[in-house]
Amino acid sequence: MSRxxxxxxxxxxxxxxxxxxxxxxxxxxxxxxxxxDAGINYLSITGRAKSPASFSDKVARRASELGHTDFxxxxxxxxxxxxxxxxxxxxxxxxxxxxxxxxxxVLEDRDMGRETASEGRFGYASRHMLISNDPSxxxxxxxxxxxxxxxxxxQHAWAEFEHDARYKGDVPxxxxxxxxxRFTLAAGLIELADREFSVIRDTLxxxxxxxxxxxxxxxxxxxxRELASFLAGRYETSGFARPExxxxxxxxxxxxxxxxxxxxxxxxxxxxSERISRSMGYRHQPGAVRRLEDDLLxxxxxxxxELPANEERRDSLRGRLQRLGRxxx
Numbered sequence: 340m341s342r343x344x345x346x347x348x349x350x351x352x353x354x355x356x357x358x359x360x361x362x363x364x365x366x367x368x369x370x371x372x373x374x375x376d377a378g379i380n381y382l383s384i385t386g387r388a389k390s391p392a393s394f395s396d397k398v399a400r401r402a403s404e405l406g407h408t409d410f411x412x413x414x415x416x417x418x419x420x421x422x423x424x425x426x427x428x429x430x431x432x433x434x435x436x437x438x439x440x441x442x443x444x445v446l447e448d449r450d451m452g453r454e455t456a457s458e459g460r461f462g463y464a465s466r467h468m469l470i471s472n473d474p475s476x477x478x479x480x481x482x483x484x485x486x487x488x489x490x491x492x493x494q495h496a497w498a499e500f501e502h503d504a505r506y507k508g509d510v511p512x513x514x515x516x517x518x519x520x521r522f523t524l525a526a527g528l529i530e531l532a533d534r535e536f537s538v539i540r541d542t543l544x545x546x547x548x549x550x551x552x553x554x555x556x557x558x559x560x561x562x563x564r565e566l567a568s569f570l571a572g573r574y575e576t577s578g579f580a581r582p583e584x585x586x587x588x589x590x591x592x593x594x595x596x597x598x599x600x601x602x603x604x605x606x607x608x609x610x611x612s613e614r615i616s617r618s619m620g621y622r623h624q625p626g627a628v629r630r631l632e633d634d635l636l637x638x639x640x641x642x643x644x645e646l647p648a649n650e651e652r653r654d655s656l657r658g659r660l661q662r663l664g665r666x667x668x
Contacts (some may be wrong), residue, residue, distance in 0.1 A: 348412045349398060352419075353391040363388040363420045366485050370422055373442050376655070378625020379434055380580055382425040382492055389419045417469055417479050418486035425495050429533040431578075432466055432489050434623040439487060441622075443470035446479065464530065465490045465498060493529045493536075497522075560598060563589045569600050570627035574612065580628040587648070588628050594646045595639060610634045618663050637663050 352359075367386035374381060389397075398412045424435055439445065447469035466489040473483045490498065501522055563585040571579070597603050612630060615637050619625075625633075635643050636659060643649070644656045 342408055345398060345402070345408050345412065349391070349395050352394050352412070356388065356391055359419055360388040362482075363422075366420060366422055370424070370439070370487075372655070373438055374424070374435060375629075376659075377434075377438055377623055378621060378629030379431060379438070379623055380427060380578055380626045381431065381435070382427055382581070384422065384424050386420070386422045389416070389421065394419070413481055414479055417484065419481050420485045421488070422485055423488045423490070423495075425490050425492055427492055428536045429491050432491070435489055436466060436468065437623070439468060439470055443472060443485075444474055444476045445470055446476060446484065464494045491533050491536075493533055497525060497529050561589045561592045561600060561603065565600055566592075566603075567627075569603065570631055573607070574627045574630045577624060577627040577630055580626045584626075584628040588631055590648050591632070591635060591643070591646060594648060595635070595643070606638060607634055610638050615663060619659065620662065633659070633663070636660055 363386040367384060371384045374384065394412070394416060397416055401410065401412075401415060402408050426432055426435065436448070440448075445468060447467070449467045451465050451467060468487040468489070469479065470485055470487055471480065471483045472485075473480065476483060563582070566589055567579070567585050570577075570585075592598070592603060597606055612634055615633050616625070616630060619633055636656060640660060644653050644660065649656055
């Protein structure tokens with residue numbers, strides 16, 4: 340491809356950028372819906388459409404690396420649409436990757452942390468997947484493909500800080516070796532911390548299960564912290580959810596006129612949670628709030644669907660209600 344052809348390709352990308360942004364937003368919603376529907380916990384799911392300036396810079400870097408311009412940017416630059424999924428602990432990465440593989444065609448799947456470890460060192464750790472909406476895809480297509488990064492919170496912090504230090508700062512040559520050593524040390528500590536956070540989460544879940552049957556005072560509204568403790572006892576094998584998820588669940592209960600933990604326990608007394616979970620067909624263990632939502636859906640059915648807080652997801656809830664059948668009656 341000639342230099343002029345490259346310039347035309349960059350101009351074409353610029354003209355199509357609004358469409359790329361819309362596709363990015365659509366993919367974020369789709370990925371979030373898939374992961375939410377599976378009940379897997381995460382910190383954030385965000386997306387970005389590669390800006391025309393960034394696209395142009397990457398084309399220039401690629402030409403410099405190759406020493407020629409004989410490539411097609413529309414096919415060679417595969418992160419035009421990017422989605423980043425950040426989980427709390429490392430053990431949540433694999434279930435999310437499996438979900439993506441079940442719902443999209445996976446063209447590439449690289450565990451950068453594993454590759455680094457295979458070289459006997461610590462460093463950048465992130466799972467990179469290239470997925471396509473096309474079930475028969477065998478190669479990159481800008482109109483169908485999305486580049487996905489899967490990271491834990493700590494891996495993300497390391498990667499962002501390392502990127503800023505190396506590529507946005509001016510590091511004197513005499514300090515470069517020391518910088519490398521310290522980043523390597525930090526990467527090792529982060530790997531250890533990720534493992535410990537997994538243990539801590541499991542330990543807390545187990546410990547709180549002993550508290551979940553405690554007594555709570557009646558009130559006008561269920562406290563989100565008390566709800567978290569109650570759910571840990573009711574769903575002992577399920578992980579914790581994001582803090583805001585417990586607040587959202589407390590809102591459901593308020594709209595259902597369930598104003599205390601004893602009232603909630605009484606409402607769920609006849610609900611067979613294990614049977615409901617089997618009916619939903621989860622392939623991965625859903626979080627505690629997700630299981631509460633399933634139980635409330637089985638208990639209240641259309642009334643739960645019609646809650647004001649559920650206005651934007653009623654179709655999804657009715658689909659889940661069909662999966663439940665009459666199991667909650």
